[in-house]
Amino acid sequence: MSLRGGAAGEAPRVSGVTLTSWNTRAEEGTAAAAESTYRLFATREGLAGGTTANGHVIAPHDHFAALPSRRMLASDGGREYTVRVCNGTRCETAPVWDVGPWNTGDDYWSPPSVRQMWNDPPQGRPEAQAAYQNGYNGGRDEFGRQVANPAGIYLADGTFWDALGMTDNGWVDVTFQPDGGTGTTVTAWADANVRSCAWRSCAVVGQVYAGTTFPALCRITGESVTAEGVTNDKWVRLPLPAGGVGYVSGIYLKGDATGGVTTPC
Structure with missing residues (x-):
């Protein structure tokens, strides 16, 4: 980028520039996540009638997931980013339409070197899980709240109850699909x-x-x-x-x- 001053000699100013590229280590980590499956603690999101981080209005028995970073947030109704969640033999591929639980900058599926906020826990281990199980960050999330469970993913009611047959919060296997599950x-x-x-x-x-x-x-x-x-x-x-x-x-x-x-x- 080149900048020149004005005719009166005033200094040039840039208020902000944002570009995303695919040649960075962060993007190498995102691509690698397409093949990654982690054992995560899932909690039910509920909140029917509420609005998600991408503007989706939550319906009763809705089908979607939430992750604690906007780096895998799909558009309202979109499937740009999905996760395949399995509770034993029952599985569903759900779009990621909300941000949470606990944190909003914890892309734990990325390599530690490029994670947004927390680079001490290993890849695939949510900060909330490390805080709850090991006292990481004083046992607190990014907002200073005491972490009450090791959740790394929220599931909407339809995914939680109907698709996976879950009756309580628990451990599930989650495969990350930042290509929307197309594999292309x-x-x-x-x-x-x-x-x-x-x-x-x-x-x-x-x-x-x-x-x-x-x-x-x-x-x-x-x-x-x-x-x-x-x-x-x-x-x-x-x-x-x-x-x-x-x-x-x-x-x-x-x-x-x-x-x-x-x-x-």
């Missing part, structure tokens, strides 16, 4: 911007870099983009590490026009 990845052959929609006039919300592989959700038709004499109007929707989704032109992806993504949005 794409690889960029060139550096490219990730935008808020499938059009070059849309805001830049991130970047991908040549040789980087990242999870993909689906494909969509958008603005035609030309590179090296080839024109392509296909774009790929991908989950953003900080939550939400972005779009990258398929022209910058290895393989066919959509980088191998076959699912339409």
Whole structure:
């Protein structure tokens, strides 16, 4: 970034710049989480009629999960980020629509080196669990509250009662799926911007870099983009590490026009 002063000699000012990229260690940790399963203590969220962190109004017997970080928060009604939760032989793949329990900056599924707030507990161990079982952080959460249980995931009533058959809070097996459970990845052959929609006039919300592989959700038709004499109007929707989704032109992806993504949005 280059800045120049104005004609009167005043100093340039920047109020803020936010970019997300897939070539950082944080993103390597997010991608790795797609293959990770952890044993976690789950609690029932309840709160029918309330509103989640992504704006979803909770319905009776709703089906979703909550994690204590916005780094895997899907949009209202979206499945950009999901978790597969199993209580014995009963399982459900649920979208992540809320933030909690206990903390709001504990992406414990990421490697300790890139966790938002807590880098002492090992990967897959929530801060609340470490606080409750081992007295970590004085036994308190990020807000200074005494942690009363080791919960690392909330489950909505429909997931908790109907899908998993749970009658009380307890331990479950959770597989993290930051690609929405599609299992699809794409690889960029060139550096490219990730935008808020499938059009070059849309805001830049991130970047991908040549040789980087990242999870993909689906494909969509958008603005035609030309590179090296080839024109392509296909774009790929991908989950953003900080939550939400972005779009990258398929022209910058290895393989066919959509980088191998076959699912339409």
